[in-house]
Amino acid sequence: DAKTTQPTSMDCAEGRAANLPCNHSTISGNEYVYWYRQIHSQGPQYIIHGLKNNETNEMASLIITEDRKSSTLILPHATLRDTAVYYCIVRVAGNTGNQFYFGTGTSLTVIP
């Protein structure tokens, strides 16, 4: 699986959009970008995933650059409950084969 690079930490004001970047310059054509988050002392929570096109769901939006070498997770209106560690993972999709390996992630702190 391609390696990912994320900033160690970020702050965001409550109510503002949180934009979390992820670099994955060695991503392969069949690898998806996944985002999970982990609130302190809990199991990770799936947020969103995508291949080429931008994706949006009730939690967030995922913007993937045209060359697919980087992506940005957007939380449109951050709340205090969004304070967590956010992990960007790239892997081949499908229910067989490669596992999910977590990097160091970005610790997001939403400030009142």
Added chain:
Amino acid sequence: GAVVSQHPSWVICKSGTSVKIECRSLDFQATTMFWYRQFPKQSLMLMATSNEGSKATYEQGVEKDKFLINHASLTLSTLTVTSAHPEDSSFYICSARDPSGIPTLHFGNGTRLTVT
């Protein structure tokens, strides 16, 4: 949505004893589950892949005789930490693939193990 439950949520044991952690898929069948370990302020490390009806696959560096995994049914995988030592104290988290075909994982809420 798919729910993965872990039990216990925390456990304290003495050095040299064994501890069993259960991971259940509550409303779906999971032929494959994954076990992770997380030390304080660190990321999740994949320990092993648990396969129903067959032997688990361990990641490099993980001792299979120390971390026994049993996946005897489609809804239950267990991780037994044998002869626990203080350095085994960690947060253990299990996960299972989404049953609907969406290629993602659902995680349990983890088990905090403290070995004294």
